[in-house]
Amino acid sequence: MIQVENLTKRYAGFTALDRVSFEVAEGTVVGFLGANGAGKTTTLRILSCFMPPSEGCARVGGFDTVRQGHEVRRIIGYLPESVPLYGDMRVDEYLRFRARLKGVTAAAAQAAIDRVVSRCKLTEKRRNLIKALSKGQRQRVGIADALVHDPRLLILDEPTSGLDPDQRLEVRHLIAELGADRTVLLSTHILPEAEASCSHVVIIHRGHVVASAATTALANAEGHWMLVHSGAPLSNAPENHYDAVTDRSSIRCTTQLDAAAMASVAVVAGRQVLELSCHRRTLESIFMDVVGGRSDLA
Ligand SMILES: Nc1ncnc2c1ncn2[C@@H]1O[C@H](COP(=O)(O)OP(=O)(O)OP(=O)(O)O)[C@@H](O)[C@H]1O
Numbered sequence: 092m093i094q095v096e097n098l099t100k101r102y103a104g105f106t107a108l109d110r111v112s113f114e115v116a117e118g119t120v121v122g123f124l125g126a127n128g129a130g131k132t133t134t135l136r137i138l139s140c141f142m143p144p145s146e147g148c149a150r151v152g153g154f155d156t157v158r159q160g161h162e163v164r165r166i167i168g169y170l171p172e173s174v175p176l177y178g179d180m181r182v183d184e185y186l187r188f189r190a191r192l193k194g195v196t197a198a199a200a201q202a203a204i205d206r207v208v209s210r211c212k213l214t215e216k217r218r219n220l221i222k223a224l225s226k227g228q229r230q231r232v233g234i235a236d237a238l239v240h241d242p243r244l245l246i247l248d249e250p251t252s253g254l255d256p257d258q259r260l261e262v263r264h265l266i267a268e269l270g271a272d273r274t275v276l277l278s279t280h281i282l283p284e285a286e287a288s289c290s291h292v293v294i295i296h297r298g299h300v301v302a303s304a305a306t307t308a309l310a311n312a313e314g315h316w317m318l319v320h321s322g323a324p325l326s327n328a329p330e331n332h333y334d335a336v337t338d339r340s341s342i343r344c345t346t347q348l349d350a351a352a353m354a355s356v357a358v359v360a361g362r363q364v365l366e367l368s369c370h371r372r373t374l375e376s377i378f379m380d381v382v383g384g385r386s387d388l389a
């Protein structure tokens with residue numbers, strides 16, 4: 092659905108993106124992760140034809156974002172980082188205006204508005220002036236706008252920014268629902284959220300892609316098994332398997348088979364096996380590793 096090849100963007104001599112390449116397969120929900128200033132918004136703006144790259148190319152649905160911008164715009168719904176809205180319009184007026192701009196016929200517009208207003212939980216506010224909405228409600232109008240022409244690809248720049256925890260959960264569910272029949276690329280700082288809603292993640296750091304994988308592959312690859320038994324270290328357990336911070340009765344194994352083997356060794360040696368568990372690393376700790384432990388993350 093998306094192919095990005097060697098995308099480079101320079102702002103007045105500053106290189107914000109440096110030969111960024113990644114792909115997004117049709118039907119996946121992909122999280123685009125990175126610290127403040129990593130280049131997420133820059134990439135998403137190029138993908139949504141908001142601005143051209145300095146070098147490299149991006150294709151969306153097979154169309155080039157520079158030469159075939161019209162075709163690209165037709166198939167994407169884009170939620171920008173700060174949503175520009177007309178405060179003096181009512182929610183449904185604004186959505187009708189946006190739907191018509193995006194080529195939805197007058198006859199189809201009402202049903203399209205009803206659908207997105209209900210999906211984005213704006214039914215009670217549909218006759219309100221946009222300037223009288225809360226920040227989170229305005230964010231939901233932005234999401235409704237991105238959805239109103241039923242696009243095949245949704246590009247969402249921090250969709251849950253400014254939402255309360257309840258609404259965040261709602262939007263997470265909405266994204267999962269939307270991801271069932273379309274492709275979604277979303278940027279976020281909230282790593283557990285990416286872990287929950289995204290099948291794949293792309294991590295960008297200072298304009299470079301530093302990781303790109305299925306979310307489970309990334310987390311599983313770094314997992315380990317832990318066997319906790321009573322008593323002193325086992326004579327036949329490799330020394331470096333012992334967890335240095337404990338009282339030397341816990342053994343760290345890299346595979347389930349190793350852990351099972353060590354459990355039998357412990358039992359044969361007359362020890363009590365207190366725990367055998369699998370510890371998967373969180374996306375957050377992997378992220379901190381690949382971006383070098385930077386602390387400027389929300
Ligand atoms: N219009 C611009 N002119 C000059 N520099 C810019 C411009 N837009 C972005 N930059 C710079 O490019 C880099 C990447 O910015 P970008 O907005 O893509 O980051 P981001 O990953 O979206 O960050 P955040 O998480 O804070 O939204 C930053 O160093 C930023 O200062």
Ligand SMILES: [Mg+2]
Nearest residue numbers: 131132133172
């Ligand atoms: Mg940004």
